[in-house]
Amino acid sequence: MAANISSLEEQVFEFAAFMKNVDMFPVFFTAHVSLACLVVREDSKDLGTKFRQNHPFTLWLCTVIASVSGVFLANFLFGDPLVDILKENKLIAFITILWYLINYCPFDVVYKVVALRPVFLTAAILQECLRLRFIYLGVQQAAKLYPTGYVIIIIGGVIKGNGYGFVKIVERLIRGKWIPTTNDLLDITYFAKSSLYASVLFLLQHMEVLAVPVELLYLGIVVAFVTLRLIIVLGGVRDPLLPIELPICTL
Amino acid sequence: MAANISSLEEQVFEFAAFMKNVDMFPVFFTAHVSLACLVVREDSKDLGTKFRQNHPFTLWLCTVIASVSGVFLANFLFGDPLVDILKENKLIAFITILWYLINYCPFDVVYKVVALRPVFLTAAILQECLRLRFIYLGVQQAAKLYPTGYVIIIIGGVIKGNGYGFVKIVERLIRGKWIPTTNDLLDITYFAKSSLYASVLFLLQHMEVLAVPVELLYLGIVVAFVTLRLIIVLGGVRDPLLPIELPICTL
Amino acid sequence: MAANISSLEEQVFEFAAFMKNVDMFPVFFTAHVSLACLVVREDSKDLGTKFRQNHPFTLWLCTVIASVSGVFLANFLFGDPLVDILKENKLIAFITILWYLINYCPFDVVYKVVALRPVFLTAAILQECLRLRFIYLGVQQAAKLYPTGYVIIIIGGVIKGNGYGFVKIVERLIRGKWIPTTNDLLDITYFAKSSLYASVLFLLQHMEVLAVPVELLYLGIVVAFVTLRLIIVLGGVRDPLLPIELPICTL
Incomplete structure (x- = not known):
């Protein structure tokens, strides 16, 4: 029995280590970039039905920006x-x-095909895995550059996990769409918040406040991210964290 | 009598040196940051009465940006x-x-309490001292990087003395407020102009065109800055330099 | 006869080398900066008749930005x-x-005088020569930094050849003019496209796909640029490349 449990533990650990190190290219990237293409295309719908035909270059540029928005933002903020x-x-x-x-x-x-519910759902789940990897690597990179700059470390994670959210205002401007009344720093989305929580947890683990092996923490957040994304896509909920946050905020 | 005068001179010089080297933290910083908090809060009033309650993070971020706007701008322009x-x-x-x-x-x-007239006035005076220190250090830093780049040296001073003025357009955008018809480069404020004059004077002193000990120059500008700020706050004047500039401009 | 041809070839080659190496300062720069002054002045007309009188500093700043927009953009994108x-x-x-x-x-x-047709035409022709030199140097610089970064090399050339087009949106904002519905990445102008084609040609030559001496390629593009600019100015055509591109695009 004890051997069984240890074996289960070992298996979980192995799976966690696998999740943390599996090559993101090409499967996870395909999912992520496809969703980026989708987002840019859908967001251009109100620019006229001919937008795709008339502005292929703009659409391409915006798709590239949306796909690697986290890196752009990181380069901008960290001076690369x-x-x-x-x-x-x-x-x-x-x-x-x-x-x-x-x-x-x-x-x-x-x-x-991509817009089909099961395909979209799978892509969304894969994207969550990639998003967490980005956040984790963002935290690591920032921590290497600024070992005690806690705010910077958190920023390093958040911008990697919600890059498009922050870059959107500029990316839209390139498509001739200007919406100054809202942005992800003003109306904080689920994706910004979840990136923030994940970054804070990674930071606490990095500071050894949180005495958990990083693999397990990583796995735990992946599970949470995937579950919450499923709730969003399947349940049509905008922000599944809100019901948890509200009672805490009112305290 | 001669001894008396020399002693007065010495005292002025000592006070000037003190002003140029006194630690700005925490007294002067408290004044500066408090006024930054005030400015961001007042400027958010037209965004609805609930803005402070609904967007604490945005308000915090904007307060941080307003407080260290000069550094942000310098980092942006000087590639840090x-x-x-x-x-x-x-x-x-x-x-x-x-x-x-x-x-x-x-x-x-x-x-x-901060909005009380005497408290606000004291904070404003202390802020002017800090502002001049920022300008002085900005000029020094730029002069070290670009010893003969006169335009850059002046920019280095001006952005430190009127950082918020230039950054405001972006800081407001974060709060969902977009006013493209005006900015501090188009409608030049008193704070931009006074920063410019101070930077030019420091540059001339640095180039040894102005043969004045830097301590005395520093003290002179502090006195001018404080006096002009008093006129602004007490007299409700927008730009106390205008009556001096107008006759020169028409020449 | 053979000697004659070789001598003609030699002469062409000599002229091509001359065009590629002639000092751009002051003649070509005068033409370029004069046109930049003109563009900023004309574009400010709808800001009121008193704009020039009331905002000399803003006009100066915008003229500087328009004159060296390519360098600003390159510094921004390449982290300088x-x-x-x-x-x-x-x-x-x-x-x-x-x-x-x-x-x-x-x-x-x-x-x-500058707005006189023959003067304006001469300036425009000289500007095309300068523009190509900028593109060529931009491609060279980017290729030195990123020898296999083909997209970056092309960007390095394009932003030098159409700097003002991309920077315009910010430069206009400084003048209090905000037009978010269009930009040079959305509605691609002739100047952006010609810069793109020239950059691609230089890149192909650099990659030795195009086996042409760089001097001849340079001369060929100069001739094309000048011809097309003449068509634009004299014929009042917006985009002389369109009639060539359309049949290719529909294929």
Whole structure:
């Protein structure tokens, strides 16, 4: 029996380590970039039905920005060259192919497939895994640069987990859409908040306040992220954290 | 008699040296950050009475930006990481405490005290001393990086003395307030102009065109800054430099 | 006869090398900065007739930004200090003199002369030569930093050849003019497109896909740029590349 439990523990640990180290390319990236393509395309609908046909370059640029928004933002805030990420020719080619397929495929087949509920759901779950990896790596990088800059470490995680949310205002402006009355720093979305909580937990673990192996913490947050995303997509809930936060805030 | 005069001279010089080197933390900083809190709070009034309650994080972020706007702007223009200043955990904690007290104190006591005329006046005077120190250090830093870049040296001083003025357009956008028809580069305020004059004087002294000991120059500008600020606050004048500039401009 | 041809070839080659290496200062720069002054002045017309008189500093700043917009943009995207270019005191003085002459000369003589058709045409032709030099150097610089970053190399050229087009949205904002519905990334102008084509050609030559001596390629593009600019100015055509592109796009 004891051997059984230890074996279960070991298996969980192994799975946690796997989640933390599995190569994100290409499966998780495909999901993430496809959803980025979708978001940009849907958000352009109110710019006219001909927008996709008339502005392919703008759409491509915005898709690239949406896909690597976290890196752009990190480069901007941490003083690295903004163009840096564009040196990854493979990544650019990869985004370009997905952009083409989702926006200009004959009979719009690829778009319709990605928009299918089960496909969309799977992509959303995979994206959550990628999002957490981004957050984790963002926290690590910031912690290396500023070992005691706690605010900076948290920022390093949050912008990687909700890059598009913060960059959206500029990305929309490129598409000629200007909505100054709202932004992710004013009306904080679920994605910004969950990135914040994850970053804080990683920071606490990094500071050894939270005495948990990082693999288990990582796995726990992945499970939470995936569950909450499922609630959002399936339940049509905007912010599943709100019912938990409200009673705490009123205290 | 001669001894007396020399002693007076010495005393002035000593006081000037004191003003130029006295630690700005915590007294002068408290004044400066309190006024920054006040400015952000007052400027949010037209965003609805519930803005403070509904957007505490946005208000906090904007208060931080307003407090260290000069550093943000300098980092942006001189190619340093924007997040750099946030590594000062003490400064962030300090701003956070003042932000909390001024915005969310029971019965709004702290806000009412700071808004009291004598308290506000004292804070304004202390802020002018801090502002000049910022300008002086900004000029020094820029001069070290670009010894013959006169325009850059002046910019280095001006952005430190009127940081909030230039950053306001972005800081307001974070609060969902967008006013594109005016900015401090278009409608030049007293604070921008006084920063410019002070920077030019420091530059001339640095270039040894102005053969005055830097301590005396510093003291002279402090006296001018404080006097002009008193005129602004007490007299309700928007720009006390205008009556001096107008006859020169028409020449 | 053979000697004759070789001599003609030699002459072309010599002229091409001359075009690629001739000092751009002061003749070509004068043309470029004068046109920048003109553009900023004309674009400010709808801001009121008194704009020039009431906002000389803003006009000066915008003229400087328009004149060196490519460098600003390159510094921004490649992580160099934005103020860097302002250390060139001679260049700033040069721009300042032209700004003064074109905007505030008695009886507006200089403005009227520059706006004369033959003068304007000559300036436009000279500007095209400068524009290509900027593109060429931009491609070279980017290729040195990112030898295999093809997208970055192209960006490096495009922003140097159409800097003002991309910066315009911010430059206008400084003048209190905000037009979010259009920008050069959304509605791609002739200047952006020609910069793109030139950058791609230089990149192909750099990658040795295009086996042409760089001098000849340079000369060829100069001729194309000047011809197309003549069509624009003389023919009042907005985009002379459109008739060539349309049949290719519909394929």
